[in-house]
Every structure is written in C-alpha cells, then in structure tokens.
Amino acid sequence: MAHALIEKYKGHLLATALTAGVLGLLVLWLGYQYRDFITGNVLLYTLLKIIAILVPLLLAVAYLTYAERKIIGYMQVRIGPNRVGPRGWLQPIADAMKLLFKEIIFPTNANRFLFVVAPMLSIAPALAAWAVFPFTDTLVLANIDASLLYILALTSVGVYGVIIAGWASNSKYAFLGAMRSAAQIVSYEIAMGFALVGVLIAGGSLNLVEIVEAQQGSFLHWFWLPLFPLFLVYFISGVAETNRAPFDVAEGESEIVAGFHVEYSGMAFAVFFLAEYANMILIAALAALMFLGGWLSPFEGTWFEAWFAWVPAIFWMLAKTALMLLFFLWFRATFPRYRYDQIMRLGWKVFIPITIVWLVVEAAAVMAGIGPWFV
C-alpha cells in the first residue's frame, strides 16, 4: 500500500525534496552573508542557538521511536517497521504526519482549557531543561552556576502535565493513571535527588561543566566507579521518572488502557509522546554527563589515547547517551511490569536507604582524601 503510494507520488516527493534542499542552501548562504549582523544581535543569535538544539533534539526523538521499534523487534526476533521508505526509515515521518492531520477530540464535560494546556505543560519543561545542558565544555547555551539543580527542578515540574491531563480528561482511567504517575514521580525524585547530591559532593560543584571536568584522567576516574550504587539508583530512578517499562504502571495497557493520555488524540497525544522521549534522552544524557565522563574520551590515559585524538568531543557525548538510551529500550524488551506496591517499596525502602548509606561513605572518603576521586 505504502509502496504503491510512494511509486505514484515519486515525482512530487522528489520535487519537494529538491525545493526544500534549494531553500535550505539559500538560507545557509544568506546566514553566511550576514554572519556579523547575526552574531552581533544577541536575541537573534540566542534564538538561532535554541533552534540548533531543538531541531536535532526533535529529530532524535522521532528516530528514537523508530530505533525503539526496530531494536525491540530484533530482540523479540521480529523485523519491526520496514515498509515506509527504504528499510522503514521514513516511518517516524509518516507517524508524525498521521498524528498532525488527526482530529483532537474533547471528551464530554472535560475541562477544555486545562485539557489543552496539559500537553504544553508536559513538553515545555522537557525542552527547557536542555538550555543549560553542556554538549562539550564550550558547546552550551547557558553555562549557569547551578545547572544541575536547574535541570532537577525543571524535570520535577513536568509531572503537572500528567496530573492535569488525567484530571481534565474527565475519565476514570486517565485519572487513575495520573494518580499513579504522580505518586511514582514524587517518590523516585527523592532517591534521584540524593544520587545527585552524591555527584555534586564528588564533583565539588553544581555546574555540569565542572562536574565533567572533575572526572578527567581515565575511564577509571569517571564517577561510575566510586559512585557505582548512586549510578544504578540514578538510572533506575530515571527510568521510573519517565514512566518507562518496567515502571510504566501509569500507562499500564492491561489495567487502565493507556493511563493519563487515554483521552488524547492527534497532535495533543503526540506532544505527550514527544515529552516522554525528550525526557528519556535527557535522563540518558545526564547519566552520561555525571557518571560516564560526558564528552571525555574513554581512551584518555591509555595507550590508545593518541589514536583517537582526532575524534571530536561531542561524538563521545552522543555515543554515551546512545548507549544509555539502548538500556531504556532493552529494559522495555526484557522486564515484565512491576506491581504498584513493589514500585513504592523499591523507591522508599531500598533506594533511599542505599543513597543515604553511600552519601555517608562518600563524605567519609572526601574527608579522608581517598584518591584519585576524592582529593
């Protein structure tokens, strides 16, 4: 079906692609001609930088959904999407188009204003958190002093989208999903916050750039080794915070249909989807920054250091993020869903004590000056 359509409109598609390419080149050329004006105008330059972060981020979200379906497919000995475009590469574009043109249905007696605002409240913090995210030591939009705290605060605001969506939908399933999700996010935020306290003790700063610079040396200097329990707690809490499997009781298809966004359709649903995947990428990238040395080369301090010196720093950052994202997908393909009381037990009775114990150990190590980490 899709093949026949593509065959039929091949001419149109080619023409559109060519026009887009020519327009893109024109914009690039114009930008190059007026580069002094653009870099001189702070507002315009900052806007361009924001676009330069958001467009690749949204593309990454689109292709993360494709990667998820493909990878889980292969793990379950299936092929996954392979119909739209060569090897299914255009699948996310087709999905986005479908959702764009679908009708947004308002449930009876829904609170219309909050129903529309909820997806926005969900996506805005997920995107705003990237404002302080350092891709390399110089490639950062706003290198603020308390960037770690800023990200933690913004990710905690994202829960409002979920709660308001569940309440405004005027639906029992959506409301149950919202309640579950709110309780889960608030519980795991505490363990996550404690894990981050460990990172800031070891890094000696709340600034993400300085935290990465404190990990210099070799891959044994990265914080995953001295803070191993906190690394595990942080990442598992991150999976729980984003409501991903095996902690996806907020969606729980077999129990409450789809949880908080059951009444949403079309683009409003797509925005929730975008927010969830943008948050996943954020958690993965933060784990890479704080525990896996961020943009530092894994061959630093070994014999191979000179061989890989030509690789740009941002490559390592993206590669580590991709590795952590793979774990997200792997968990979903492998683990069955947790029971709700077990989720609460894990968060409150296992993770919080682990983090507190390790904070005490770490503080003692800092006082004793145990090198090479806590000097």
Next chain:
Amino acid sequence: MDFERILFFLFATVLIYAAGRVITVRNPIHAALHLVLAFFTCAALWLLLEAEFLAITLVLVYVGAVMVLFLFVVMMLDINTSPLREGFIRYLPLGLGVAFVIVSEMYLVVRARNFGADVIAIPERHPEGYSNVKELGNVLYTDYVYPFEIAAVILLVAIIAAIALTMRKRPETKYQNPAQQVAVKAKDRVRIVEMKAEEKQ
C-alpha cells in the same frame, strides 16, 4: 525603562494576579494551579535578585513536590463549592478582623522606616563568577550552623510524628510480605503427582 525593570513589573503583575485568583476562583483545583503559578513567578523574581539557589529550590520543593501532593489530595476530594459559600456573610466580620490584624502587623514590620531605600543599601550587582550557592553554604554551615541543625532536627521529628500518627495497624487492611513472596519455591505452589495412565474401559 531597562529590560530588567520590565521583567520585574511583568512578574510582579502575574504574581499579584495569581495570588488573588488563589482565593477568588471557585474551583479548588484552579486555585491550587494558581498557587503553583504564584510560586513560579516568585522564583522568577528571586532570580532577578541573583538568589538563584533559593529560586530554583523554591521551584524544586514547592512546585515540584509540595503542590503536587496538594493537587493530588484536592483532586481526590469531591468538593462541592456551594455549601462552602453559604456562611460567607456570617463569617465576614471575623474574617475582616483577622485580615485587619494581619495587615497591621505586616505594616509594623515592612513599612518604609524599616525597609526604605535610605535604611537598607540598594543591592549591588555581583561580579561575574559570583556563586550564590557557595555563599549560602558558607553562611549556613558557619554562622548559622546551630539554627540550621535545630531546624533540621525539628523537621525530622515532624516527619516521624506524621508517620507515627498515621501508621496504625488496621486489621481489615491486607498486606503483602515481599520477603515471603520472594522465598516461594515452585513446590510450595504446584504438586506434581505421578500416576499411571488410566486403562481404557
């Protein structure tokens, strides 16, 4: 007017509007959401004062945790607003009296004689590289270490008290014991019986 002043008046207007709506709006959920907006704009105002640690902590603690639980509870309650408004006239004199006391107390503390421009120096811009977080940490753990620790202990006692008050054994509540569940072996649940196939009759 410079950009910062425009921002100040913008946030201040939103803050006053949101705070007013908290007590005038009919729907309790809308009231809670306006309170969230008030906290958020308040944090933005603190950012203008270069108090970034306090501003972000306000968002993290009040917006991210306290108000979520607040909304959680308000949403679960089925509040009918009309009986709540019935006693309005009856309680009006009492309310006015309390309001008068609060306003006069605030006037005594926050009047121009205590906080005017000639009494308190206008805060100066800090140089680049100034860290509000470090300053705050230094002050909290040196000059104010005893009040800080005592406040922490009081909060801990409050947490334990709250849990102790609500944690009572209720015989009708069913619990699972995870340790027992994990320790279950296959032979506790399924008994495999060997028997000869029955003869065909």
